[in-house]
Amino acid sequence: MLDLKNSGNHRRSPLSGKSAQPAQLTFRSTLAVSFLASVGNINVIKRVLAGPMSGLIVVFARAVTAVRAIWPESGPPQGQNIYFANHSSHGDFILVWAVLPPWMRVRTRPVAAAEYWLKSKLNRFIGCDVFNAVLIERDREKRTRDPIEEMSGALDAGSSLILFPEGTRNETEARLLPFKSGLYNLAKARPTIDLVPVWIDNLNRVMPKGEFLPIPLICTVSFGDALHVGPDETREAFTARAEAALLALSPKQEGTSQ
Amino acid sequence: MSAAASDLILLLIGVGGVLVFASTIGFILQRRLSPDGSNAVIENLNARINAWWVMVILIGLAFIAGRIGVVVLFAFCSFAALREFITLTNTRRADHWALAAAFFVVLPVQYYLIAIEWYGLYSIFIPVYAFLFMPILATLRGDTERFLIRIAEVQWALMICVFCASHVPALLSLDIAGYEGRNVLLIAFLIIVVQLSDVLQYVWGKLFGKTKIAPRLSPSKTVEGFVGGVASATLIGASLWWITPFTPLQAGLLAFVIAIMGFFGGLVMSAIKRDRGVKDWGYLIGGHGGLIDRLDSVVFSAPVFFHIVRFWWSAT
Numbered sequence: 001m002l003d004l005k006n007s008g009n010h011r012r013s014p015l016s017g018k019s020a021q022p023a024q025l026t027f028r029s030t031l032a033v034s035f036l037a038s039v040g041n042i043n044v045i046k047r048v049l050a051g052p053m054s055g056l057i058v059v060f061a062r063a064v065t066a067v068r069a070i071w072p073e074s075g076p077p078q079g080q081n082i083y084f085a086n087h088s089s090h091g092d093f094i095l096v097w098a099v100l101p102p103w104m105r106v107r108t109r110p111v112a113a114a115e116y117w118l119k120s121k122l123n124r125f126i127g128c129d130v131f132n133a134v135l136i137e138r139d140r141e142k143r144t145r146d147p148i149e150e151m152s153g154a155l156d157a158g159s160s161l162i163l164f165p166e167g168t169r170n171e172t173e174a175r176l177l178p179f180k181s182g183l184y185n186l187a188k189a190r191p192t193i194d195l196v197p198v199w200i201d202n203l204n205r206v207m208p209k210g211e212f213l214p215i216p217l218i219c220t221v222s223f224g225d226a227l228h229v230g231p232d233e234t235r236e237a238f239t240a241r242a243e244a245a246l247l248a249l250s251p252k253q254e255g256t257s258q
Numbered sequence: 259m260s261a262a263a264s265d266l267i268l269l270l271i272g273v274g275g276v277l278v279f280a281s282t283i284g285f286i287l288q289r290r291l292s293p294d295g296s297n298a299v300i301e302n303l304n305a306r307i308n309a310w311w312v313m314v315i316l317i318g319l320a321f322i323a324g325r326i327g328v329v330v331l332f333a334f335c336s337f338a339a340l341r342e343f344i345t346l347t348n349t350r351r352a353d354h355w356a357l358a359a360a361f362f363v364v365l366p367v368q369y370y371l372i373a374i375e376w377y378g379l380y381s382i383f384i385p386v387y388a389f390l391f392m393p394i395l396a397t398l399r400g401d402t403e404r405f406l407i408r409i410a411e412v413q414w415a416l417m418i419c420v421f422c423a424s425h426v427p428a429l430l431s432l433d434i435a436g437y438e439g440r441n442v443l444l445i446a447f448l449i450i451v452v453q454l455s456d457v458l459q460y461v462w463g464k465l466f467g468k469t470k471i472a473p474r475l476s477p478s479k480t481v482e483g484f485v486g487g488v489a490s491a492t493l494i495g496a497s498l499w500w501i502t503p504f505t506p507l508q509a510g511l512l513a514f515v516i517a518i519m520g521f522f523g524g525l526v527m528s529a530i531k532r533d534r535g536v537k538d539w540g541y542l543i544g545g546h547g548g549l550i551d552r553l554d555s556v557v558f559s560a561p562v563f564f565h566i567v568r569f570w571w572s573a574t
Binding site for chain 1: 342540
């Protein structure tokens with residue numbers, strides 16, 4: 001005979017024993033229904049996976065690099081900030097992220113290149129769902145949206161940003177590439193927000209360009225005192241000041257260069 | 259309960275008692291001299307004592323977990339030590355595969371050989387096979403810049419951080435007549451003697467130290483600290499004869515050898531730190547610095563202790 005309460009695939013299974021409580025059964029079927037429904041909705045799965053995934057990535061980054069934050073004498077930065085960092089590896093913002101306290105981490109979004117993070121489904125999942133990156137289009141000719149507007153919008157929504165003002169990964173012997181104008185333009189657009197220099201040290205040795213296996217080496221992330229752009233400060237003057245503030249955080253080169 | 263287990267429990271209670279005593283002293287000192295946390299020496303002392311609690315609990319758990327626990331614990335110690343060591347070397351991009359092999363092949367294989375007690379291979383695996391194959395791997399990228407320095411540094415890192423350190427769990431594989439099932443106590447003996455020797459050298463040096471013993475290598479080490487520390491560690495070793503297969507005299511002699519090797523190990527590793535312009539190997543252990551700062555004396559004494567015991571006491 002057909003049991004109307006437990007219709008379809010939720011019919012009592014012979015394995016569940018003869019005296020399964022109705023309450024338990026209902027609970028199970030609700031779970032099953034929501035599971036089946038969510039399979040149809042990939043976004044729900046993504047959202048469910050994104051949290052543990054970001055936790056896993058941070059644990060992995062810590063296991064490999066034993067990353068340690070070096071705060072300025074004034075203590076760890078508070079509230080909303082624009083962190084600007086040197087860029088030598090795809091893992092850079094993960095390390096900045098990993099050393100931030102969890103309540104700051106959830107409100108901190110990396111600024112990243114759209115063409116890289118939209119390249120494949122996996123990249124998109126990691127970039128958009130896990131890291132909640134602010135994706136900007138680097139190609140001036142082809143872009144449809146203004147990066148400064150994108151970043152300002154994220155700041156207005158209350159997020160902090162991690163920005164790499166060199167614009168691309170530094171694969172040269174120089175410690176820092178000349179900054180692009182983005183940091184200055186953003187600072188001009190939202191002049192009250194603290195600009196915090198962040199030096200990421202050693203990650204380029206952990207995972208040099210073109211390698212997929214990270215080497216465990218100890219990394220540090222040094223935070224400096226916040227800067228602001230002056231009302232009449234020129235782009236050249238501000239950029240020189242910001243570059244100097246960042247370079248001042250880099251440890252002295254001990255024996256690693258000839 | 260077996261004799262080994264009751265000895266181990268007795269030993270852990272003893273070590274726990276020493277730590278309770280140290281923590282009490284640290285607490286009183288802090289209340290008296292540094293209530294606002296401003297006295298750096300007292301704060302460092304308490305950070306060190308707290309780190310000792312963590313280390314003793316970890317080692318105690320590994321001992322209770324048995325041979326696999328000890329092997330896994332030291333494999334992780336080797337991993338963290340190798341990471342600290344390689345961080346301070348001159349590796350280049352071309353070394354990437356060689357370094358990956360060091361961490362993900364050589365280290366696990368060495369500890370696997372320890373776990374299956376293959377003495378014939380684990381005692382030559384890194385000195386012979388890693389020694390030959392790591393430079394081969396490094397040549398594949400064709401980068402000759404500072405080649406000898408690079409391969410020598412990686413080999414040295416493997417010898418110290420993996421090969422020597424793995425001789426601590428290797429003590430479990432020794433087959434000593436009348437001492438079956440108690441080998442874990444040999445590890446306890448080694449670690450207690452070498453660490454207490456370090457601590458007592460520091461204490462004697464702080465109390466009576468006047469004459470620097472190696473001013474250029476390690477300015478804090480003094481002749482008085484060295485003599486007092488090694489002598490008291492020897493006495494403590496002799497008084498621990500009941501957990502070992504040795505007579506009190508033999509235990510004292512072995513403790514003396516362990517303490518001496520530990521002292522010189524500390525000097526060598528300190529020379530490397532000075533060469534690299536760093537004060538500590540890392541920051542893993544609060545108040546102590548890096549793992550190598552704590553492990554330096556163990557890695558130098560472990561192989562020597564292992565071979566002495568193997569030659570004169572072991573049946574195999």
